[in-house]
Amino acid sequence: MNRQRGLALSALLLWGVVIALVSIIVIRILPEVTEYYKIRQAVKAVASESSGKTVPEIRQAFGKYAEVEHVKTIGPADLDVFKEENQIVVAFAYEKRIPLIANVSLLIDFHGSSSGRNLGQ
Template identity: 35%
Template sequence: MATYRTSAPRSRQRGLSFIGLVFFLLVAVSIGYVATKSVPILLEWQAIDKAVKKAANEGNTVAEVRASFDRAGAIDDIASISGKDLEVTKQNEKVVVSYEYTREIPLAGPAYLLYRFAGSSSAK
């Protein structure tokens, strides 16, 4: 009785093709581009939120609140809004400062990424 040796079936190659690699790199670069443009905008939003809460605690009148925000804006290099863009009200004898603004990131051609920010000093 003759014994036959059968070789194991060849398994398909596994891995990333060149086109797959190019696609992966394109996606990674796109995400990196959006992230590098978004991080400064988000850091500015944090500075605005902090300055709004500080201005609400320091000021008793609309002029005082706006001046306090403008001082903090000069220190933190806030360019998106100024004191005149703030809405200052009183609720239960407490000063409440609200803001709302948008920022755009140009992506390619007519495509933009739009950020809309809104907040208030009364938000916890």
Template identity: 30%
Template sequence: MLNKKYQDGMTGAGWVIVLAIVLFFMFMLIKLTPAYLEYFSIKSSMASVAEQNVGNSSTGEIRRLLEGRFNINEVKSVKASDAKIKDITGGRALYIKYERRIPLFGNISALLEFENEVPLN
């Protein structure tokens, strides 16, 4: 049978380490979640524009519709002018690629890269 000394559980130092790890991941979650929520708003805006059958519309008209969706969804990281209209097999696609740099602490930042493409057919 094991000695009672080895069955006491985690020490105070062990709890501090576990708490530090949990707090670090909670901090990261709090800092990064807004960027991902905005990305999902951008994807939703692009899909909404694509659903309007704008495949034959001018680039300016597509960007105007996209800018309106960005304003409604309060997208601040990108502008409709950052979106590209690409020629793809069978039509055109709305494409956007951007980066978000989020300061964490001191001189350490998180760099998030986002990319989305939606066919306009």
């Protein structure tokens, strides 16, 4: 006799809820992650073009990149500009709170630098 195999309706509903919750989280997080990568790319571009520039000029250059890329999360004043091993390093750090459902939210700490190392905060 052939034995039937498959999912029960309750298991199908459970997996549907799990997939829906994961999808909601991914949809809410994805724009913030793409903005982080835009900021990181702009910081690296500004740092690579920073030879002989002052700190205000570096911040102004980042402001132009941020305006073109539509970055609203951080501004030029939020950058840390310093020298490390005779190279200019531009670093940033910020927190982003993402509301998920009702009063539940997700807090992500973003930080990066033009040196390639993440400077822990």
